[in-house]
Amino acid sequence: MGSGSEGEGAPLLFETKEAKWKNAYRLFSISMFIGISMIWVYRINHIPLNVQERWVWILLFLSELWFGFYWVITQSVRWNQVYRSTFRDRLSHRYKDKLPSVDIFVCTADPTIEPPMMVINTVLSVMAYNYPTEKLSVYLSDDGGSDLTFYALLEASEFSKHWIPFCKNFSIEPRSPAAYFSTNPDSFVDVEGLSSIKKLYEEMKDRIETAVRLGQIPEEIRPKHKGFSEWTSVLSRRDHPTILQVLIDGRNPHAVDIDGGTLPTLVYLSREKRPIHHHNFKAGAMNALIRVSSKITNGEIILNVDCDMYSNNPESVRDALCFFMDERNGHEIAFVQFPQTFDNLSKNDIYGGSFHMIKEVELPGLDGCGGAPYIGTGCFHRREALCGRKYGEEFDFEYEESVPNRVQEGATELEETAKILADCTFEEGTQWGKEMGLKYGCAVEDVITGLAIHCRGWKSVYFNPTRKGFLGIAPTTLGQTLVQHKRWSEGDFQIVLSKHGPLSYGVGRMKLGHQMAYCIYCFWAVNCFATLYYSVLPSLYLLKGISLFPRITSPWFLPFAYVIITEILSSIGEFLYYGSTLQCWWNEQRIWMYKRTTSYLFGFIDTILNLFGFANSGFDITAKVTDQDVSKRYEKDIMEFGNSSPMFIILATLAMLNLYCLFWGLERMIMDAKISIFESLFLQVLLCGFLVLINLPIYDGLFFRKDNGSLPTSVKVKSIILALSACFLMLYY
Ligand SMILES: O=c1ccn([C@@H]2O[C@H](COP(=O)(O)OP(=O)(O)O[C@H]3O[C@H](CO)[C@@H](O)[C@H](O)[C@H]3O)[C@@H](O)[C@H]2O)c(=O)[nH]1
């Protein structure tokens, strides 16, 4: 692929544009750096003589060193952003019947958190891609080992015979039935066609949801497919043999839709699980899929989506191929990553789930300095690169010989022979999870795998088209958001500490800018300390009336003012420029604080415990269903607490502490009524005031709200006592 002779010299299949204002930004960035350095100089030159103040001073200096250093690494992604666009017409015209085959992997892990209806909507959306069906295969990996999910997939295989021709005949978008029907397709031409397909869908939905509600498959359905008998040997979801069922065999001439068109191959896989074998979460599932699919369809390109990420754009496969098959640059591209976008975001994006800056600024920046990271879903891979081939090297599958050739086999024999590839013991003594497939032992299997691919000499591309390629479900409570970020920050921190981190293995294998860019995420966790110091110490010293920053009239005030004001203005500017709102920016600042003081702290601690063998990192699956009350509050952008998690105790304590410090500190200043005190404490008042403003939803949750999403009394009591003790210690000790 990509090296075909016919296209040499032909127009490119994709185009790359650089960001506007690049040079202006670079100048601005240099001026910021000067400002930051001046702050460091101020700290070094003004170390107080008083011993007690001295340690606080040094901690603040270390925090500022850290913030400055972190700011420097974030410049890597602002230095050279690139934006990609594709020419699908050229691709279709040039490669008509020579398009590669594509295997699509959908992962699910739990039928309660990830309802089968949602899973099959994702499956149906990718089955209906605008791509030759005989070259398209969809694999569902079910780590939940659930016959309910299997049943839903069986229903979907029947429904697809109607759905796929319907989508293609009327060119509808999006192709997830649930998403499509919820768009109120009023203007639709063929009213009868629409209502009949909708009826089929509703009936199917009804059957599946009834089965899910009852927790079992209707007896009359069982005899309809041999697959159900496999569940007799399932002891539990953690203890069962491999279940592999080819539900639609694309090679079978009878596997056709209602218009007689070929159907894509559809496969259900639940890999073997045994209590004594670690299953390595999603990475383990993906590796089993890579091997099993290599036996059945062996697509050259692999698309990986989470079960909640339906395809929103039927052209995405062709978009991705424009990169892989481009005659000049395609051969070095290992994967094409689409952004993670969500269709359940609330108006003001209270949990920062839109990842606005990551999508619009950071990922294009990473793309510009060596390659976008692999972020787990909405990513097209070259199979060979994912399997561990170095760029430019010949490739062969080591497991290829062990199983007879697929072409001579029928679906049933194929199931038997391919099954062993998903057994627990298959990976023993092999490079799977190390040099082959997705890497094990890291909470962000995706990022570490992408990094390894970059270290093997490959490039990758970030593609963010106007019509989004995939839409998923973002967490709808504060707790879930913080837990998800704990997993991410922990995983990313594990990477930098591992042998294969950007600062160890990456040296000499990656460009400096690319290493720095990865470090933005790898050092997320470390940010907790500087942020905690900064949100506690200046406020406590305000309470005591001791200044830790230059007074307003001092020339040293200028660098602080410059850095603070320009940082705020430029970040607001970026937000507005990329189409977001001021309110979203404000909410983003809040969630950024909350993540840094809780998720990152816990992520840091767990990584260290893990390193010394005291803990094992798990994979807390993010919930994709929300109860009605909670989702009503979410839609109104009301922050959801609802339990007494230790994370909330930290947040509430910090909020209370700053509230006390602001009021008592201000009160003292007013009593003293000396303008000079105000001048010297100005920045501390500002910082403390900012922290109080940002924490308004917490005071609301502690004292005013009565609903189930507010903060429980125990959190109120604990946070008040903790914050008061800190203040008294500060004042009288
Ligand atoms: O043992 C497991 C655990 C999870 N999953 C699947 O992994 C996907 C992602 O899990 P989710 O709970 O939705 O986590 P998120 O935090 O939303 O996932 C993001 O972060 C993960 C890494 O932490 C990546 O794997 C994901 O692709 C990325 O979307 C889902 O489809 C799960 O079904 C499995 O297949 N097996």
Ligand SMILES: [Mn+2]
């Ligand atoms: Mn998810």
